[in-house]
Amino acid sequence: MALRLVLEECTITTRHPFVIARGSTTGYRRCWVRLIDEDGLEGWGEADPSSYYGETYDTVIATLQKLDRHMPEDPFDLEAAEARFAQVVPRNGAAARAALSAALHDLVGKRLGQPLWRLWGLDPHKAPASSFTIGIDTPEQMELKVREAAEYPILKIKLGTDRDEEILRTIRAITDKTLRVDANAGWTVERALRMAPLLKEYGVEFLEQPLPPEDLEGLAQVRRAANAHDLPVVVDESCIVASDIPRLARAADGVNIKLAKCGSLREALRMIATARAHGMLVMVGCMIESSLGITPAAHFTPLVDAADLDGAALIVDDPFTGATIAGGQIRLPTGPGLGVRRR
Ligand code: MG
Numbered sequence: 001m002a003l004r005l006v007l008e009e010c011t012i013t014t015r016h017p018f019v020i021a022r023g024s025t026t027g028y029r030r031c032w033v034r035l036i037d038e039d040g041l042e043g044w045g046e047a048d049p050s051s052y053y054g055e056t057y058d059t060v061i062a063t064l065q066k067l068d069r070h071m072p073e074d075p076f077d078l079e080a081a082e083a084r085f086a087q088v089v090p091r092n093g094a095a096a097r098a099a100l101s102a103a104l105h106d107l108v109g110k111r112l113g114q115p116l117w118r119l120w121g122l123d124p125h126k127a128p129a130s131s132f133t134i135g136i137d138t139p140e141q142m143e144l145k146v147r148e149a150a151e152y153p154i155l156k157i158k159l160g161t162d163r164d165e166e167i168l169r170t171i172r173a174i175t176d177k178t179l180r181v182d183a184n185a186g187w188t189v190e191r192a193l194r195m196a197p198l199l200k201e202y203g204v205e206f207l208e209q210p211l212p213p214e215d216l217e218g219l220a221q222v223r224r225a226a227n228a229h230d231l232p233v234v235v236d237e238s239c240i241v242a243s244d245i246p247r248l249a250r251a252a253d254g255v256n257i258k259l260a261k262c263g264s265l266r267e268a269l270r271m272i273a274t275a276r277a278h279g280m281l282v283m284v285g286c287m288i289e290s291s292l293g294i295t296p297a298a299h300f301t302p303l304v305d306a307a308d309l310d311g312a313a314l315i316v317d318d319p320f321t322g323a324t325i326a327g328g329q330i331r332l333p334t335g336p337g338l339g340v341r342r343r
Pocket of ligand 1: 182184209236256285
């Protein structure tokens, strides 16, 4: 008997309107996915669609209904199940596929009575600290957000505006924490080249996605200039799946992996291996997600250099508990599977 798929809507709300170079909002509809086996054991996942990649709550539901006919009988059949999902929805289905991937892995872990990180042979103490993201805002609001992020040792600053210098100056004036910068594809080559020495001056640790995703020639140019200032360049929007990485290795120093982009936990592990084979840095990021969305990615953080898994920390009504962030440090749950519970 195939696994039974149950879908439930949940809404999560951010503390502040979350503004990046592309837009702003506070309320997010999320789909809670449950896969139920014949013994009544449940694997859980969450679909966190990103409009940037052409996905919405409604496309997620449509995709999941389409995939419902392709559920495996055996949750351990992970490779074949994920390959089939990707075959049925090759485009714009990553959020739905990621939720099913998480739910299958959760169910496998629960059947075996082991947390996912343990099935992967990872040391939970190797999980890195997570950065906390400061979205684009007025100087007063950004100061408030920096104060709210008191427990986080690393701040990720969203840039890509016409007042980036002012934003950096404002934040650097009130904190000496490690800063990372994400331009979310909002700069031109000229702008990025002008910003590079300034980022160095403000002690920025690395620069994420300065240019539009397809401009790899420009990216290589920006990377050379940034590297001259000891500033690595990481790609996010340019890098969706493992097969993107070889061509990116000539233009960037690292990749940002997100389950809502790559659509599968197994693909995330392939991305880590591919990036390492090219000598690249690996970071893991997230969308605005509840703890159910964040925790599957948290389980492979012992393999990465940098994490930006603050999605659940940015919301005020998390329906779940799972991986937590204490003093900025990611703590992996010890319960079986994902180790996520309903609050
Ligand atoms: Mg990013």
